[in-house]
Amino acid sequence: MPKREIKEEKPKLFKIRRAGESKKFGVAASTLKELIRKGCGLFQASPSKAQCCLYEDGTLITEEYFLHVPENTEVVLLSAGQSWSGSVVYDLGQVLCLDRHADELISAAKNLLQDDDEELPAKRRKLLGDLLCNLKDNADLEDRADDEEWFEGIDTRFKTKSAYMKYNCEQRIRGYLKEVDGHAQTIQSVRAKGEYKKVVMSLAEKLKSERYNGNYFDRTEKELHRLCTNEGWFSCQGAFDQEKCGSLHSINPYGNRESRILFSTWNLDHRIEKKRTIIPTLVEALHAKKSSDINLDYFYKLLFTRENLKLVHIVCHKKGAHDLTCDSRQVYKRAKKTQR
The missing domain is CATH 3.10.20.10 (Ubiquitin-like (UB roll))
Incomplete structure (x- = not known):
């Protein structure tokens, strides 16, 4: 051969x-x-x-x-044990003759970011944001006692960074469930509303058993179940209609308090839209059907799992209608097939 x-x-x-x-x-x-x-x-x-x-x-x-x-x-x-925070930190430090951990450098960057001047270039804002995210990097610390500044403003019941980050993700997923539940108020038919509420209750039970998929943000979870590295780095997965992020956005909310707060602006975005496509499809699938006729796993995956969720930087989060006509049609098609 x-x-x-x-x-x-x-x-x-x-x-x-x-x-x-x-x-x-x-x-x-x-x-x-x-x-x-x-x-x-x-x-x-x-x-x-x-x-x-x-x-x-x-x-x-x-x-x-x-x-x-x-x-x-x-x-x-x-080399082993070394780290690099980026050219902005290095260049500013050289010019200002400040240590990379200096409070003056952090304060100056914060003041520039809070400036209302619309002419401040977006790229400069991004660089300053990256600067704050990389200064005072304590990503290797996990316990509250070792990095109290990171936990500022967080309930005292959280003793580790991973525990709080897991809770943070759980809250986002709970928010999606609340939106699905709230849609019941728009359904006119009493029978259809009752069946819809049964589906929501089943989705809630399944989510509870999965601990609301909080493992996505927990760096202590197995690699298969999390969205970050062992160190806590998250990478933007790109807009809903892209395979990857062209800007290579990344962040480590475990590093410092500023990064943790900034991470709240990142979105777990539904590629196939929750309000415009998934929920209406669920309602249509229940037309003249019972909740037991619905394949719960199909809608669960679309609403609450990485099968349809993408972690995206705020710049990559397109808020307009997701033009995924083929995918939307597929949802309706699959919804009919999944009825028993």
């Missing part, structure tokens, strides 16, 4: 530097492993636990992410 040819990735050029150093070199690499190996050779650094991240915002590069990094991207080689 003829040997199958193994397609090799074309080497990409990178500009690599060490954390806190201005000197950089050009390196060509086909894989992340090769990039790290060559970088360690250039800077005479130990390859043990070495990593690479983006110079601009400190995003860690994985093997999968490496494939999507553009040509001539500037990266930072991190």
Whole structure:
């Protein structure tokens, strides 16, 4: 048998530097492993636990992410124990001669973000937001006693960051259930309303058994059940009509209080819309039918699970009608098929 040819990735050029150093070199690499190996050779650094991240915002590069990094991207080689908060922190620190943890630097960034000047470029606002998210990074701390500032304003019953983040996600999912329940008030038929309420009760019971899917935000959960890394990093999954986020938005709400608050602006967005498509389809499916005739799992997955939910940065959250005609038709089609 003829040997199958193994397609090799074309080497990409990178500009690599060490954390806190201005000197950089050009390196060509086909894989992340090769990039790290060559970088360690250039800077005479130990390859043990070495990593690479983006110079601009400190995003860690994985093997999968490496494939999507553009040509001539500037990266930072991190030795074991090192971190990089991004070019904004480094450049401001150099200009202002301030330590990256200095209160003055944080205060200045906050004041600029609170400025009502509409002419402040969106990109600058994003950079300042990233700056606040990366300063005072205590993502490695988990307990309340070790990072009291992170828990400011949070009920004392929460003793760990993961417990609160899980609760945060649960509250979002509970909110969706409340919206589904509230729709019952718009149903005119007494019989149809009664059957609809039975479906809502069944959905509530199923959600309760699944602990309202709060594991999505809990970094202590198994990888299969969460949306973040072990360290707590979340990545934007892109707008409803995109396969991925072109801006590579990311955030670690476990890092500091500012990041935790900013994460509240991220959305668990329904790709196929809850109010315009899913709920109306459920009501139509109950027409002249009983609640027991409905495939509960089908609607449960669309309303409350990652099968139809995408975590998106506020910039990627398109609030207008989701133009997914084919998907919407499929929902109606599937809804009819799922009736027993």
